[in-house]
Amino acid sequence: MQEIIEDIKFLVECDSPSLNKKLMDECGERIQELLYRYFGKRAEVLEEEKFGNHLKFEYGERDETILILSHFDTVWEPGDLEFKIEGDRAYGPGILDMKGGLVQAIWAIIAIKELKIPFSKKIVFLFTSDEEVSSPTSRYVIEEIAKDCDYALVTEPPVVRTGALKTERKGSARYYIDITGKAAHAGNNHHEGVSAIQEAAKAIDFLESLTDYEVGTTVNVGFVKGGGKLNVVADHAEIGIDVRAGTSEEQERIDEIIHGLTPFTEGTSLDVRGGVSRPPMERNQDTKDLFQTAKEAAKEEGIKLKEASVGGGSDGNLTASMGVPTLDGLGTIGDGIHARNEHIIISSIPERAAFFSNLLIGIGTNDGEA
Numbered sequence: 001m002q003e004i005i006e007d008i009k010f011l012v013e014c015d016s017p018s019l020n021k022k023l024m025d026e027c028g029e030r031i032q033e034l035l036y037r038y039f040g041k042r043a044e045v046l047e048e049e050k051f052g053n054h055l056k057f058e059y060g061e062r063d064e065t066i067l068i069l070s071h072f073d074t075v076w077e078p079g080d081l082e083f084k085i086e087g088d089r090a091y092g093p094g095i096l097d098m099k100g101g102l103v104q105a106i107w108a109i110i111a112i113k114e115l116k117i118p119f120s121k122k123i124v125f126l127f128t129s130d131e132e133v134s135s136p137t138s139r140y141v142i143e144e145i146a147k148d149c150d151y152a153l154v155t156e157p158p159v160v161r162t163g164a165l166k167t168e169r170k171g172s173a174r175y176y177i178d179i180t181g182k183a184a185h186a187g188n189n190h191h192e193g194v195s196a197i198q199e200a201a202k203a204i205d206f207l208e209s210l211t212d213y214e215v216g217t218t219v220n221v222g223f224v225k226g227g228g229k230l231n232v233v234a235d236h237a238e239i240g241i242d243v244r245a246g247t248s249e250e251q252e253r254i255d256e257i258i259h260g261l262t263p264f265t266e267g268t269s270l271d272v273r274g275g276v277s278r279p280p281m282e283r284n285q286d287t288k289d290l291f292q293t294a295k296e297a298a299k300e301e302g303i304k305l306k307e308a309s310v311g312g313g314s315d316g317n318l319t320a321s322m323g324v325p326t327l328d329g330l331g332t333i334g335d336g337i338h339a340r341n342e343h344i345i346i347s348s349i350p351e352r353a354a355f356f357s358n359l360l361i362g363i364g365t366n367d368g369e370a
Contacts, residue, residue: 069316164308166327167307176223221241
């Protein structure tokens with residue numbers, strides 16, 4: 001147990017903000033040290049020019065493959081938070097999302113190795129560096145590797161308080177709309193101006209009206225910028241939109257509406273940028289079967305496992321949309337994702353690591369059916 005905590009501390013104390021390649025690669029080197037320590041070999045380095053390098057580690061040499069997805073980038077800048085232990089909680093930047101889950105998964109494989117448990121499948125463990133910024137480079141790596149995999153397991157944190165796995169996630173999309181109007185003196189020639197801010201307000205009202213809780217669609221305008229001087233009719237504005245949808249069909253419908261948006265105010269023009277960043281992770285029969293295997297694996301540790309549908313996206317959305325049976329939320333239990341109180345529950349780590357090991361064994365020793 002203490003070794004696991006020390007390994008988590010080892011990674012957490014190496015700050016790894018998504019957009020800092022130098023620090024990301026330093027953190028990646030620490031992952032390499034752990035892999036070499038426990039398995040006697042290092043991961044393959046998948047080099048990136050602007051983002052941190054991704055790491056691909058393989059265990060076993062069989063044809064059927066289990067893909068484990070973990071990211072080691074965080075939303076925190078250097079010095080924002082520090083590692084500390086208070087009672088049964090360990091705090092630190094990215095400790096829950098998701099360095100704790102990453103280490104926990106490594107230890108699940110260590111258990112299989114040290115106990116010499118027969119294992120009929122290959123594990124491909126992919127450590128990625130840009131998940132927190134929507135996986136701009138790793139998505140292609142994930143998709144390329146996943147097409148040859150039979151299962152995907154994601155070490156994001158489980159649902160807070162329930163410990164439930166995530167078998168369904170909404171898809172996400174992001175858009176920016178540049179609005180152009182016509183400037184004029186607000187006092188002398190107000191009638192000659194066309195306000196981009198007024199057009200933005202009309203667009204915002206329409207976009208927000210697309211939210212439909214019954215079908216699980218949310219459209220949120222979370223960014224607004226425009227104008228400048230109070231005595232000038234604004235000739236420019238910009239808005240940013242976050243869209244979440246539960247199905248591919250709904251995601252495509254909203255995408256068409258936003259890209260087809262026309263001005264509400266004569267004399268203005270709209271330029272729409274952006275689109276789908278992650279497709280939905282939809283629950284299907286393969287997901288149900290894989291979750292049943294997980295329930296049996298959890299039962300061995302006295303865990304009554306639950307499943308849940310959540311609004312946030314992860315790299316599991318990518319694998320699930322490819323038809324690869326995917327389970328998410330296999331990381332450490334805790335709370336405070338992206339918040340200053342981000343922490344994991346220390347006492348939960350052994351049973352969750354054992355559960356993950358049981359799950360790998362359950363998948364890795366069957367006849368190919370979850």
